[in-house]
Amino acid sequence: MHPTAQPTVIVVGAGPAGLTTAIALSRHGVRTLVVERRTALSPFPRATGINLRTMELMRAWGLEAAIRSGAIDVKPTAWVGRTLASPEGAEAPMGFPSAEVAASISPTTGAIAPQDHLEPVLMQHLLSLPGTSVRLGAEVIALDQDRDAVTVTLREGDETSTVRAAYVIGADGAHSTVRRQAGIAMQGPGELGAYLAVLFRAPLADIVGERRHGLYLLMRQGPPWVFLPTDRHDRWVFSMTWDPTRETRADYPPERLVELIRAGAGVPDLETEIVWTGDFAFTAQIADRYRERRVFLIGDAAHRMTPRGATGMNTAIHDGYDLGWKLGWVLSGWADESLLDSFEAERRPVGLRNMQRSANGSEQRDVSLDYLDDIADRIPHRWLADGRTSTLDLLGDGLTMLAGPGAHVSPAPSHAVPITQQRVDRATAEALGIGADGVVLVRADGRPVARWVASADTTSVSLAVEAAVRGTTDAGLPQAA
Numbered sequence: 001m002h003p004t005a006q007p008t009v010i011v012v013g014a015g016p017a018g019l020t021t022a023i024a025l026s027r028h029g030v031r032t033l034v035v036e037r038r039t040a041l042s043p044f045p046r047a048t049g050i051n052l053r054t055m056e057l058m059r060a061w062g063l064e065a066a067i068r069s070g071a072i073d074v075k076p077t078a079w080v081g082r083t084l085a086s087p088e089g090a091e092a093p094m095g096f097p098s099a100e101v102a103a104s105i106s107p108t109t110g111a112i113a114p115q116d117h118l119e120p121v122l123m124q125h126l127l128s129l130p131g132t133s134v135r136l137g138a139e140v141i142a143l144d145q146d147r148d149a150v151t152v153t154l155r156e157g158d159e160t161s162t163v164r165a166a167y168v169i170g171a172d173g174a175h176s177t178v179r180r181q182a183g184i185a186m187q188g189p190g191e192l193g194a195y196l197a198v199l200f201r202a203p204l205a206d207i208v209g210e211r212r213h214g215l216y217l218l219m220r221q222g223p224p225w226v227f228l229p230t231d232r233h234d235r236w237v238f239s240m241t242w243d244p245t246r247e248t249r250a251d252y253p254p255e256r257l258v259e260l261i262r263a264g265a266g267v268p269d270l271e272t273e274i275v276w277t278g279d280f281a282f283t284a285q286i287a288d289r290y291r292e293r294r295v296f297l298i299g300d301a302a303h304r305m306t307p308r309g310a311t312g313m314n315t316a317i318h319d320g321y322d323l324g325w326k327l328g329w330v331l332s333g334w335a336d337e338s339l340l341d342s343f344e345a346e347r348r349p350v351g352l353r354n355m356q357r358s359a360n361g362s363e364q365r366d367v368s369l370d371y372l373d374d375i376a377d378r379i380p381h382r383w384l385a386d387g388r389t390s391t392l393d394l395l396g397d398g399l400t401m402l403a404g405p406g407a408h409v410s411p412a413p414s415h416a417v418p419i420t421q422q423r424v425d426r427a428t429a430e431a432l433g434i435g436a437d438g439v440v441l442v443r444a445d446g447r448p449v450a451r452w453v454a455s456a457d458t459t460s461v462s463l464a465v466e467a468a469v470r471g472t473t474d475a476g477l478p479q480a481a
């Protein structure tokens with residue numbers, strides 16, 4: 001064993017959660033080491049629904065175009081029918097707003113793009129930032145924390161080594177070693193069904209024609225079959241329930257899978273190439289807690305969701321962003337350590353809600369307005385007079401004071417966290433809920449900390465800033481009337 005150079009934060013796992021948190025940390029100049037046990041990113045499409053709030057975060061990092069370059073040209077809705085070829089069926093929501101609604105609430109829209117496109121975009125961006133190193137083929141096998149740091153034991157091939165860091169972030173997925181090593185238990189319903197997943201190639205775009213959707217649910221006896229387009233050409237996923245207590249994978253040889261896919265497609269001679277077959281369980285569980293002293297959990301390591309509602313990856317990304325900027329503030333000396341307590345306080349209720357929703361097997365649950373939950377805590381989007389800049393674009397990495405045209409704003413008090421001031425026009429001020437003379441103090445993630453309807457005097461601004469850097473946004477702070 002030999003020790004290696006000391007990073008400040010070790011991120012375990014280079015999935016969507018780990019890559020997002022590493023980017024957020026790197027933007028704050030935090031020396032970060034990402035360790036990933038695979039030798040390359042996963043080649044499987046997995047999640048395809050990138051939701052509205054995720055795209056807002058990606059847009060803020062300048063990654064929107066890169067993500068859209070791999071997006072599939074389909075409506076972000078589901079199609080519920082009998083076969084892919086059959087014109088009979090109905091559209092159903094996938095939890096994305098329509099393009100018209102999205103245009104009124106956000107500077108961007110969600111996208112249907114596979115995870116094996118998104119992850120390389122995130123990785124490339126991460127590697128373009130200073131201060132981060134990525135070690136592929138490095139598996140964390142043990143953690144040991146003392147008062148000052150965490151010692152991580154890594155296995156790379158036949159070699160083991162140790163690395164110490166002030167904090168460790170477990171972004172190592174559903175079977176998290178970090179979670180186990182930190183002694184954090186999971187709770188919740190557990191396994192809710194066994195599914196087969198088949199990645200295949202077939203010219204199904206020709207079959208669905210104009211009915212181009214992000215997801216197809218084919219109604220049969222028992223749970224529906226699922227077909228998912230996963231690239232711009234002919235790569236699809238087919239998924240159905242099976243019974244591993246009575247069947248084995250040998251019962252599903254490629255010839256049988258081809259027959260099932262042809263039956264789902266409604267095309268008996270469909271040209272089909274099986275690329276990969278696997279099985280997985282629908283699982284709904286959440287970690288008892290998201291933190292054990294210097295160790296944090298994000299993404300699937302903190303919560304396991306079934307694919308219903310398509311929230312697993314999006315919740316993972318939102319966790320990663322939240323912890324990344326908060327740890328960035330603390331390690332930059334901008335905020336108190338107590339800001340880190342707000343990570344679990346703010347993110348675990350979201351994980352719990354999304355986990356519970358995903359466990360709900362009822363076909364009836366209406367997901368059409370779910371996107372509102374992700375944007376409920378941020379300031380509203382509104383285009384400024386130039387038609388190109390959103391209110392969300394005004395936010396900096398620190399705190400931002402948005403002031404109406406008539407507001408009197410005392411000079412920003414001197415605090416470690418940078419505070420930028422932005423003047424907005426009357427209509428924007430109204431939209432922000434402050435009126436022409438008001439001021440709102442906003443965190444980097446868009447969450448308002450305090451509002452003043454008239455003048456914002458130095459003392460009350462100072463109190464609000466102190467609350468923000470402690471992670472509290474209430475406690476007697478001025479609020480809009």
Ligand SMILES: Cc1cc2nc3c(=O)[nH]c(=O)nc-3n(C[C@H](O)[C@H](O)[C@H](O)COP(=O)(O)OP(=O)(O)OC[C@H]3O[C@@H](n4cnc5c(N)ncnc54)[C@H](O)[C@@H]3O)c2cc1C
Binds near residue numbers: 018046048141300
């Ligand atoms: C077949 C399949 C289909 C899915 N479909 C959907 C979907 O339609 N919609 C949806 O929202 N979600 C879906 N998901 C779930 C989605 O992929 C996950 O929610 C998402 O990937 C979670 O991101 P994460 O970064 O938390 O974890 P992961 O993506 O699992 O990343 C964890 C990373 O940690 C690495 N790692 C693990 N242990 C260690 C260790 N000890 N040391 C170092 N590295 C380690 C892993 O190799 C992996 O790269 C699907 C998942 C699968 C498997």
